[in-house]
Amino acid sequence: MNPTQLLIPLTWQPPADWRRVRCLDAHTGGEPLRIYLDGYGDIPGTSILDKQAHCREQLDTLRRATVWEPRGHADMYGCIVTEATTPDGDFGVIFTHNEGYSSMCGHGIIAATTALLDTGVLPMQAPQTCLRIDSPAGRITAYARIEQNRVASVYFHNVPSYVVELDAEVAVPGLGTVRYDLAFGGAYYAYVDARELGLDTGPDNAAALIAAGRAIKQAVMDSRPIQHPEDAALGFLYGTIFIDAPRGEGADSRNVCIFADGELDRSPTGTGVSGRVAIHHARGELACGESLQIESIIGSRFRAAVHSTLDYCGHAAIVPEVEGQAHITGRHEFLIDPADPLAHGFFIR
Numbered sequence: 001m002n003p004t005q006l007l008i009p010l011t012w013q014p015p016a017d018w019r020r021v022r023c024l025d026a027h028t029g030g031e032p033l034r035i036y037l038d039g040y041g042d043i044p045g046t047s048i049l050d051k052q053a054h055c056r057e058q059l060d061t062l063r064r065a066t067v068w069e070p071r072g073h074a075d076m077y078g079c080i081v082t083e084a085t086t087p088d089g090d091f092g093v094i095f096t097h098n099e100g101y102s103s104m105c106g107h108g109i110i111a112a113t114t115a116l117l118d119t120g121v122l123p124m125q126a127p128q129t130c131l132r133i134d135s136p137a138g139r140i141t142a143y144a145r146i147e148q149n150r151v152a153s154v155y156f157h158n159v160p161s162y163v164v165e166l167d168a169e170v171a172v173p174g175l176g177t178v179r180y181d182l183a184f185g186g187a188y189y190a191y192v193d194a195r196e197l198g199l200d201t202g203p204d205n206a207a208a209l210i211a212a213g214r215a216i217k218q219a220v221m222d223s224r225p226i227q228h229p230e231d232a233a234l235g236f237l238y239g240t241i242f243i244d245a246p247r248g249e250g251a252d253s254r255n256v257c258i259f260a261d262g263e264l265d266r267s268p269t270g271t272g273v274s275g276r277v278a279i280h281h282a283r284g285e286l287a288c289g290e291s292l293q294i295e296s297i298i299g300s301r302f303r304a305a306v307h308s309t310l311d312y313c314g315h316a317a318i319v320p321e322v323e324g325q326a327h328i329t330g331r332h333e334f335l336i337d338p339a340d341p342l343a344h345g346f347f348i349r
Contacts, residue, residue, distance in 0.1 A: 106270010185274025213258025
């Protein structure tokens with residue numbers, strides 16, 4: 001075959017009974033986001049949590065088919081774009097991962113905002129475009145900085161974030177007594193100083209970090225209830241975050257997040273750094289208007305700041321501001337053949 005023949009447009013069309021799922025792919029600081037533009041159909045519900053429950057109960061085979069292998073992998077992450085469920089919202093988001101669904105996702109907010117504006121799905125306005133996003137955890141307000149008709153970066157104001165407990169302790173098989181802080185930044189995390197466990201937070205130590213993160217998460221879940229003050233559906237421990245000294249010049253700290261079913265976040269984790277600034281503020285280490293540069297396991301960075309403070313259901317809470325950069329990596333039309341015995345996916349770690 002002449003190689004130039006490969007440039008001829010593909011005229012084949014899949015059978016009518018095959019499901020088509022159209023996506024944009026992007027990454028924020030190295031962490032992937034698969035953005036579902038169509039294929040899910042209408043998702044009923046008067047709130048994003050209602051819509052998320054419908055996806056979990058009625059459409060979960062689509063999550064597994066496009067997040068798991070052979071179309072995805074164990075560390076894939078997704079975002080189903082829906083209509084807004086509030087009168088002034090611009091759109092809604094339902095976040096997916098290898099284990100199921102999350103309450104909020106900072107890297108996902110940055111990537112979805114970037115991709116939907118850069119591709120013209122939503123209108124762009126320079127020098128800054130504001131989008132009001134309905135998430136399972138609540139309203140997120142994202143601000144895209146526009147330069148030369150492209151999104152240069154995105155910062156967002158997260159849901160109220162707060163500390164549940166500082167310096168808690170838990171017995172973890174194989175690790176002994178582990179000290180941790182428990183905080184909410186759109187999701188609940190146990191924050192652990194990696195140096196106290198002698199854990200290296202470089203990418204070459206990923207397997208050990210995943211194993212330790214899963215063990216700590218399980219031990220914390222077994223030792224205490226995780227209760228959200230407003231909605232029981234948000235009351236679960238999402239993951240473990242290892243804190244370490246930075247390795248890059250100009251960074252203040254390092255976050256390595258192990259979440260869901262042993263996923264390792266390549267970014268600093270938007271909800272994770274939200275909880276981090278809540279912890280620093282509670283300890284008197286970070287005032288309103290002050291920020292940190294927090295790096296990930298691969299050195300990518302988020303700026304995280306205390307935007308404002310408030311009382312949230314009896315908690316001394318903050319509104320975090322988190323900023324990062326995202327880039328589009330592809331666009332796809334996935335096809336699901338109903339005769340395929342692996343149509344609904346699998347993954348091997």
